Amino acid sequence: MNAAYKEPDVAALKARAAQLRGTVITMCHAASSAHLGSSLSCLDVLTAAYWHVLNIDPANPTDPDRDRFILSKGHAAMALYATLANRGYFPVEELKTYNQDNGRLAEHPPANLLPGVEAATGSLGHGLPIGIGMAVAGRIQKRSYKVYALLSDGENNEGSVWEAAMFASAQKLDNLCVIVDYNKWQATARSNETLMLAPLADKWRAFGWDAHEIDGHDVGELARKMQALPNGSGKPVALIAHTVKGKGVSFMEDDNNWHYRAPTADEVVKAHKELGLV
Amino acid sequence: MRNAFADELTALGNDDSRLVMLSGDIGNKLFDKFRAAHPERFINCGVAEQNMTGVAAGLAMSGMRPITYTITPFCTTRCLEQIRTDAAYHDVPVTVVSVGAGLAYAGLGPTHHACEDIAFLRAIPNMIVIAPGDAWEVRAALRAVMQQNKPAYIRMGKKGEPVVHKGRLDNFKIGESITIEQGSDVCLLSTGNMLPEVIETAHALKEKGVSAEVVSFHTVKPLDEKRLQDAFSRYKLVATIEEHSLIGGFGSAVAEWIVDSGIAPKKFLRFGTPDAFFKKSGEQEFAREQLELTGHQMAHRILHSLA
Numbered sequence: 383m384n385a386a387y388k389e390p391d392v393a394a395l396k397a398r399a400a401q402l403r404g405t406v407i408t409m410c411h412a413a414s415s416a417h418l419g420s421s422l423s424c425l426d427v428l429t430a431a432y433w434h435v436l437n438i439d440p441a442n443p444t445d446p447d448r449d450r451f452i453l454s455k456g457h458a459a460m461a462l463y464a465t466l467a468n469r470g471y472f473p474v475e476e477l478k479t480y481n482q483d484n485g486r487l488a489e490h491p492p493a494n495l496l497p498g499v500e501a502a503t504g505s506l507g508h509g510l511p512i513g514i515g516m517a518v519a520g521r522i523q524k525r526s527y528k529v530y531a532l533l534s535d536g537e538n539n540e541g542s543v544w545e546a547a548m549f550a551s552a553q554k555l556d557n558l559c560v561i562v563d564y565n566k567w568q569a570t571a572r573s574n575e576t577l578m579l580a581p582l583a584d585k586w587r588a589f590g591w592d593a594h595e596i597d598g599h600d601v602g603e604l605a606r607k608m609q610a611l612p613n614g615s616g617k618p619v620a621l622i623a624h625t626v627k628g629k630g631v632s633f634m635e636d637d638n639n640w641h642y643r644a645p646t647a648d649e650v651v652k653a654h655k656e657l658g659l660v
Numbered sequence: 661m662r663n664a665f666a667d668e669l670t671a672l673g674n675d676d677s678r679l680v681m682l683s684g685d686i687g688n689k690l691f692d693k694f695r696a697a698h699p700e701r702f703i704n705c706g707v708a709e710q711n712m713t714g715v716a717a718g719l720a721m722s723g724m725r726p727i728t729y730t731i732t733p734f735c736t737t738r739c740l741e742q743i744r745t746d747a748a749y750h751d752v753p754v755t756v757v758s759v760g761a762g763l764a765y766a767g768l769g770p771t772h773h774a775c776e777d778i779a780f781l782r783a784i785p786n787m788i789v790i791a792p793g794d795a796w797e798v799r800a801a802l803r804a805v806m807q808q809n810k811p812a813y814i815r816m817g818k819k820g821e822p823v824v825h826k827g828r829l830d831n832f833k834i835g836e837s838i839t840i841e842q843g844s845d846v847c848l849l850s851t852g853n854m855l856p857e858v859i860e861t862a863h864a865l866k867e868k869g870v871s872a873e874v875v876s877f878h879t880v881k882p883l884d885e886k887r888l889q890d891a892f893s894r895y896k897l898v899a900t901i902e903e904h905s906l907i908g909g910f911g912s913a914v915a916e917w918i919v920d921s922g923i924a925p926k927k928f929l930r931f932g933t934p935d936a937f938f939k940k941s942g943e944q945e946f947a948r949e950q951l952e953l954t955g956h957q958m959a960h961r962i963l964h965s966l967a
Contacts, residue, residue: 446723493750501721505745511711512746515718515726522680522700522724542742545708549715553703 390434390605398468399429399601403630404659405464405477411650413481415489419628419640420534421461423565423598427532427623428453428465430604437527440470443497449527450516452501454509455534455563456490462499463487471498507540509533510560514550517558528611532561536568539577544589551590556612559619560591563598565627567638586620598623631656661853662690662759662819664795668802669727670694673701676806680719682712684730687759713739716754717746725753725806731765732758732774732815740780747811748786755805756781757814761791761852762903763938764818766947770937774815779908781813782881788812788834791852791902791910793876796825800832801878808834817853818944824855824876837884843873846962847895849887851877851902851910854931857948858901860955861962868963880910888917897927897966901958903948906932927965931958 402425410418432438436449453462460480467474472486479485486496490504501512513531520527537543550558564582566573574580586593592615596603607621627641628634631653634645645653654660670693673679680701681694688695688704695702705712709730716726728735735758736743747754758777765772782789788810792798798816805812812834824840832838840855841862850858855876862872873895877884891898900911911930918925931953938947948954952961 501718502745502749505741507710508714508742508746511714511742512718512721514711515715515720516722517718518680518703518715519719519722519724523722542710542714545706545711546714549705549708549711552706 387609390430390602392602395429395433395601395605398433399426400630400657400659402429402461402464402468404654404657405468406460407631407645407650407653409460409464409477409480410644411647412478414644415460415481416642417457417460418644419567419634419638420455421458422629422631422634423625423627424455424458424532424563425461425629426599426601427561427563427604428461430601430608431530432465432469434605435608440498443471447525447527450500450513450529452503452509452513452529452531453491454503454531455506455537456503459487459489459491462491466496466498469498472496506534506537507542510543510546513558514546514555517555518553520557528557528559530559530561530608532563534568535562535564535566535573535579535582536576538562538579538582547586547589547591550618554616555618556616559608559611559621561608561621561623563625564622565625567627567641569641583620583622586622590617591620592617593620593622595622595624598625599629661792661795661798661816661821662687664798665757665802665816666690666694668799670697672802672806673698676725678723678725679806680724680726682716682726682728684709684712684728684734686730709734709739710742713742713754714746717742717750717752720747720752720754721750725755727755727757729757729759731760731772732777733772736774736777736813737780743781743811744784748784751786751810753809753811755812755814757816759816760818761815762817763933763944763947764853766938766942766944770939773938775903775905775933776908777815778880778902778904778910779912782913786811787881788879789815789881790834790879791815792878793850793852793855794821794824796823796827796829797832797876797878800829804832804834815852821853822856824859835879835882835884837875837877837879837887839873840876841872841874843871845871845895846897846899846966847873847875847891849875849877849891849898849900849914851880851900852904854901854903854953857953857955857958861958864956864959865962870963870966877910880913883913883917885917888914892918892923892925897929897962898925899929899931899962901931903953904932905935906930907935929962929965
């Protein structure tokens with residue numbers, strides 16, 4: 383099922399990312415939910431993954447040979463929902479039910495409820511071990527699928543991430559790729575003033591991974607790096623993606639108030655204008 | 661129990677290519693046969709139980725049948741959230757097998773005791789909780805668990821415990837307790853490795869003219885409600901016996917059932933460990949004696965209650 387290398391259509395990916403940002407901002411306003419900044423910072427990763435890298439078929443979401451993408455930073459659920467709906471896993475119309483009573487789109491991705499959600503996340507430090515289990519299963523079953531796990535930088539506080547990191551490198555899981563959304567903020571403070579993550583790429587390297595620092599908003603580079611798996615290093619790959627929390631909207635960028643704040647109707651219009659959507 | 665588990669595991673692993681054994685850096689020699697036969701399906705996960713349990717969930721989501729294994733506190737309470745969120749919430753067939761339940765490893769101290777695990781695990785939706793009474797029940801429980809699709813917990817004692825059953829239990833069913841000895845006055849419901857002790861209780865009672873039914877109540881969740889109904893209607897005294905805290909364990913589960921089912925028990929006794937850590941040095945037999953959980957001590961308390 384491994385697709386041959388293909389060059390990313392950067393313009394199309396950029397347009398898609400802008401559209402998804404607009405959708406997420408609308409959802410956040412409608413639901414008055416938290417985690418807008420966290421969702422905006424990782425949307426280029428999701429766009430590159432779902433519109434270029436992943437070998438998936440939304441009509442067959444449980445195909446045993448599919449690539450797996452786990453949003454380990456489950457609080458960015460809005461970004462995942464907007465991505466999955468626009469990719470065809472469920473109707474875009476259903477996004478209006480986000481965080482409403484009796485819906486399928488809760489503030490964190492649910493288990494066994496919504497097509498395309500590989501794992502129910504929200505408690506940090508769980509997605510990578512689960513992804514490793516999937517990667518090991520692929521090896522045992524002699525399948526060639528790949529597993530991607532998107533972690534937040536704050537999530538790197540969790541000890542289970544480092545248990546998993548040492549396990550994956552000992553197992554030489556070169557069908558596994560971690561992307562760290564390194565936006566330098568966690569819920570209430572600067573990441574490196576909370577627990578010392580820096581030097582983050584060196585830490586992953588020291589734990590036996592083939593780690594690379596990249597611009598987490600460069601969809602072309604993200605697509606190329608994520609697609610090159612296995613990359614010949616014989617190791618699992620860690621992409622330390624430097625990002626900006628609230629990316630795409632000037633008055634949200636790098637302002638941690640948007641970890642919890644939802645935009646007003648006026649702010650939604652302003653944001654959509656900046657994204658070139660109106 | 662431990663050696664029977666390893667032996668049964670190897671046999672099952674030969675028949676079922678989905679079975680993956682994950683060990684928390686323990687019992688490597690124990691699993692030599694399994695490892696030799698299926699090297700790709702034996703993984704020493706090191707001293708990293710959170711990861712081991714998450715990996716098991718990922719394997720189970722991908723069609724495999726993983727077993728996580730280490731000393732009881734480390735594969736239950738240490739990684740409780742992974743059991744709850746990764747295995748049980750996703751409702752995937754991860755099997756947690758623990759060794760040294762209760763006070764089986766009394767001498768190792770409270771860090772290695774496990775008298776709270778049933779309480780925690782039975783509170784989790786979708787979980788099956790089994791505490792086999794002897795080595796044959798361990799084998800049967802493992803086979804039964806592998807034939808269904810839910811997350812499950814098998815709580816084992818240690819190696820070299822008395823074997824109660826005479827051979828393979830072909831009719832073993834999850835949630836269906838087993839009559840060990842028939843009696844007419846009192847009913848002793850035993851879960852887990854207390855079973856040999858409970859048989860002693862019955863024999864001590866017999867010497868005093870009290871006829872005791874002995875039941876291996878191996879499955880704590882789901883409860884064998886039919887058996888409970890029968891026991892509380894037929895006997896003048898029913899007792900639950902477990903090497904686990906009186907808070908939240910088997911006895912608590914039965915007490916909850918009594919309240920919810922609206923029956924009025926004639927006499928109901930719960931035997932278990934107190935709400936305290938057992939800090940003294942010494943082996944399991946010593947700990948049981950201190951906590952009044954030997955066969956004779958339990959018989960004494962039952963006789964006192966009947967008097």
